[in-house]
Amino acid sequence: MTAPHSKRGVCHKETYAKKKRTKSPADRNDARPPCYGDLDTVFPMGAEGLRGSPETCLACPHKTECLRRALQGEGGMAVHKEKVDRAYASGTMGFFERWSRKKTIHRRMQQRKPSKGADRENHSSGRS
Numbered sequence: 001m002t003a004p005h006s007k008r009g010v011c012h013k014e015t016y017a018k019k020k021r022t023k024s025p026a027d028r029n030d031a032r033p034p035c036y037g038d039l040d041t042v043f044p045m046g047a048e049g050l051r052g053s054p055e056t057c058l059a060c061p062h063k064t065e066c067l068r069r070a071l072q073g074e075g076g077m078a079v080h081k082e083k084v085d086r087a088y089a090s091g092t093m094g095f096f097e098r099w100s101r102k103k104t105i106h107r108r109m110q111q112r113k114p115s116k117g118a119d120r121e122n123h124s125s126g127r128s
Contacts, residue, residue: 032062037069039076051079077109 035041042063043051057063071079084101087093093101 032066033060036062036066037073039070039073039079042066042070043079051082074109074112077105080105 042057043053046052053063053067057066060066070076081102084093084098084105088095088098
C-alpha cells in the first residue's frame with residue numbers, strides 16, 4: 001500500500017504537464033513592426049513635457065515588449081533622468097536623493113558603454 005499523495009501536489013503536477021507553452025504573437029520576431037523599440041516613436045515627448053504612448057501603439061499587440069525594449073536602451077536612461085528631475089522640481093524628492101539617483105543612472109550608462117581603453121594593453125605596469 002502506497003502513501004496517499006496530497007491532492008494539491010498531484011493537481012499542480014498534472015496541470016503543468018498538460019499546459020502547452022506557446023509563444024504569443026508579441027514574442028515572435030517575424031511579426032514586429034518597423035517602429036519596434038524606437039523610443040521617439042513609441043514613447044514620444046508630449047506638448048506638456050510628459051511622455052506618453054500614441055493611440056496607434058495602444059492598439060498594437062507588441063506594445064508592452066516594445067516599450068520595454070525602448071526603455072532598455074540609452075534613451076531609457078534619459079527617461080529615468082527626466083523622471084528624477086520632475087520629482088525634484090515638484091518637491092517630492094530632496095537634493096541628496098536626486099543626486100544619488102542621478103549618480104546611479106550615470107553609472108549604469110557608463111557600464112553599458114564600452115570603455116575607451118578596454119582593448120588596449122596597460123603599458124604602465126611594466127615600467128619601474
